[in-house]
Amino acid sequence: MTAVTVPLPDARPTPAAPARTAIRLAALELRLLAREPAVAVSLVGFPAITVLVLAGVFGETPDPDFAGVAPSDHYIVGYVGVVLAALGLITIPVRLATYRELGVTRRFRASGLSGPVMIASEIILGAVLGTVSAALVLAAGAAAYGLSLPKDPIGVLAWYLAGLACFIAIGGALGSLLPTGRAASAIGNLLFVPMFLLGGGGPPRDVMTSTMESLSDVLPLSHLIGGLRQAWLGTTDDPHALWWPVLVAIVALLAALHTARRRAG
Amino acid sequence: MRSTTRAHALCRPDSRARTVVEVQGLEKHYGPSQVVRGISFSVREGELFGLLGSNGAGKTTTVEILQGLRQADGGSVAVLGLNPRVAGDRLRRVIGAQLQDASLPERMRVGEALRLFASLHPSPRRLDELADEWQLADLWRRPFGALSGGERQRLFVALALVGRPELVFLDELTQSLDPLSRRRTWDVVRRVRDTGTTVVLVTHDVEEAERLCDRIVVMHEGRVVADGTPPAIVSALGGATTVSFTDPDLDIRRLPDLPGVDSVTRRGTRVDVVGTGPILAHVGARLVDLDRPPLDLRAHQPTLEDRFVDLVKETSR
Numbered sequence: 323m324t325a326v327t328v329p330l331p332d333a334r335p336t337p338a339a340p341a342r343t344a345i346r347l348a349a350l351e352l353r354l355l356a357r358e359p360a361v362a363v364s365l366v367g368f369p370a371i372t373v374l375v376l377a378g379v380f381g382e383t384p385d386p387d388f389a390g391v392a393p394s395d396h397y398i399v400g401y402v403g404v405v406l407a408a409l410g411l412i413t414i415p416v417r418l419a420t421y422r423e424l425g426v427t428r429r430f431r432a433s434g435l436s437g438p439v440m441i442a443s444e445i446i447l448g449a450v451l452g453t454v455s456a457a458l459v460l461a462a463g464a465a466a467y468g469l470s471l472p473k474d475p476i477g478v479l480a481w482y483l484a485g486l487a488c489f490i491a492i493g494g495a496l497g498s499l500l501p502t503g504r505a506a507s508a509i510g511n512l513l514f515v516p517m518f519l520l521g522g523g524g525p526p527r528d529v530m531t532s533t534m535e536s537l538s539d540v541l542p543l544s545h546l547i548g549g550l551r552q553a554w555l556g557t558t559d560d561p562h563a564l565w566w567p568v569l570v571a572i573v574a575l576l577a578a579l580h581t582a583r584r585r586a587g
Numbered sequence: 588m589r590s591t592t593r594a595h596a597l598c599r600p601d602s603r604a605r606t607v608v609e610v611q612g613l614e615k616h617y618g619p620s621q622v623v624r625g626i627s628f629s630v631r632e633g634e635l636f637g638l639l640g641s642n643g644a645g646k647t648t649t650v651e652i653l654q655g656l657r658q659a660d661g662g663s664v665a666v667l668g669l670n671p672r673v674a675g676d677r678l679r680r681v682i683g684a685q686l687q688d689a690s691l692p693e694r695m696r697v698g699e700a701l702r703l704f705a706s707l708h709p710s711p712r713r714l715d716e717l718a719d720e721w722q723l724a725d726l727w728r729r730p731f732g733a734l735s736g737g738e739r740q741r742l743f744v745a746l747a748l749v750g751r752p753e754l755v756f757l758d759e760l761t762q763s764l765d766p767l768s769r770r771r772t773w774d775v776v777r778r779v780r781d782t783g784t785t786v787v788l789v790t791h792d793v794e795e796a797e798r799l800c801d802r803i804v805v806m807h808e809g810r811v812v813a814d815g816t817p818p819a820i821v822s823a824l825g826g827a828t829t830v831s832f833t834d835p836d837l838d839i840r841r842l843p844d845l846p847g848v849d850s851v852t853r854r855g856t857r858v859d860v861v862g863t864g865p866i867l868a869h870v871g872a873r874l875v876d877l878d879r880p881p882l883d884l885r886a887h888q889p890t891l892e893d894r895f896v897d898l899v900k901e902t903s904r
Contacts, residue, residue, distance in 0.1 A: 343706065347703065354695055429686060434680035
């Protein structure tokens with residue numbers, strides 16, 4: 323047997339404040355996720371490939387079916403929302419449910435990691451993952467087809483933050499409600515696919531049936547994508563009421579906290 | 588070996604030791620099912636205390652309440668002077684815990700886990716020393732998912748001790764370990780106690796409790812059914828001693844008048860004398876007086892396992 327000699331830290335770590343602990347935990351979680359190729363595929367690979375295909379199929383010529391903008395712009399900007407939906411409906415809940423199922427959450431709590439620190443860490447992790455993934459999708463789309471600069475950058479930021487809050491909260495709620503990682507994966511995909519197709523990631527609104535449109539109107543992703551398109555491109559046919567994803571975020575957060583408290587009792 | 592024994596003796600708590608865990612009338616329900624039924628016990632500083640019971644006895648729920656990981660429905664609990672219900676986060680930073688069925692992320696490396704957990708404590712152990720102490724140095728970069736059962740348990744104990752806790756909870760530490768790893772883990776637990784740390788060991792393994800613990804509480808169906816040192820529990824429950832020897836010609840009517848003897852039975856060439864107290868000495872002396880010293884004089888005393896089974900049967904009726 324060959325012994326591997328690894329230099330060990332000889333300095334005693336200093337006690338960390340809650341904010342530092344949350345950042346430290348989020349950074350560690352990020353490293354762990356980077357070792358999971360499946361996460362990169364589901365979070366970045368699928369949206370990036372889909373947006374490149376759709377933008378390529380429908381082209382770069384402004385089209386009235388796409389609210390008068392280039393279909394490539396329509397899809398590239400909208401897929402920022404799709405990335406956040408994948409994060410909140412699949413990545414976060416699968417990780418949280420798996421952690422709880424395996425006893426990782428209990429292990430962390432028993433070691434003095436408080437609930438607020440773990441929640442803060444999840445929010446930091448979600449924000450970093452969402453931002454990096456969205457940037458990669460935008461970069462891939464812009465490199466392939468070009469992309470105009472946002473008409474209302476503050477509006478884009480506001481919609482992005484609302485979408486991030488909405489889908490991190492949904493991820494937290496699903497992750498605390500669903501019993502196992504497998505259940506979270508199954509339910510997450512079941513929710514993601516129709517939300518992706520009807521919420522602005524699939525066919526344009528003009529070609530949807532009235533039933534599809536009605537369903538699309540209540541999906542938070544439709545409003546997020548509509549808001550991003552409105553702010554970035556200056557026009558959209560999609561619904562875009564900012565209060566809707568914010569309201570969904572608040573309800574999901576309350577559901578997540580309630581479930582976590584009930585489980586702890 | 589001698590030094591270990593001496594260390595045990597030095598660390599063995601006495602009745603004047605400070606109480607570090609105090610439980611009074613603790614109750615817990617899961618829906619309509621009551622899993623902890625008004626139990627009371629205490630743990631003294633420096634003690635290796637065992638919470639023994641079969642699966643479903645309420646042991647894990649009890650220690651989870653002690654750590655503030657679950658909320659009690661009734662009774663009172665104080666751990667290191669703190670109420671886990673209201674000061675759970677503070678308490679968990681000063682105790683150590685190895686939990687039953689707990690885990691770490693599969694891809695988290697040993698070194699990453701030790702660094703993370705160390706960062707939660709105000710005065711953690713030096714990680715290089717801790718890794719050497721628990722034979723984790725060579726595993727420093729190995730992911731948790733690639734560790735064997737024994738390596739995982741060593742890591743969990745190291746994580747439980749990284750914050751220099753005064754009190755450590757070890758829940759079903761040797762579950763699913765092979766006999767050799769189990770013995771090694773027992774040595775580990777003794778070493779923890781020898782450093783002066785109070786240990787609460789939760790186990791369903793009677794042999795483990797008997798070999799390791801200074802004092803045990805036996806739980807069954809949510810109740811405490813016995814409390815004391817293992818020998819005290821065995822004797823307090825009125826365990827009879829059986830003295831056996833071989834003598835085909837002895838007149839067994841010469842034995843029943845001995846102090847403490849309840850019955851004398853011949854089974855072929857074997858004689859069984861059942862009673863309480865120092866009957867081995869009395870029987871031996873009488874046989875010498877009769878000039879019939881046997882070559883195979885033996886005493887069989889009930890074990891903790893015998894008593895545990897009796898207790899479980901009695902309380903199940």
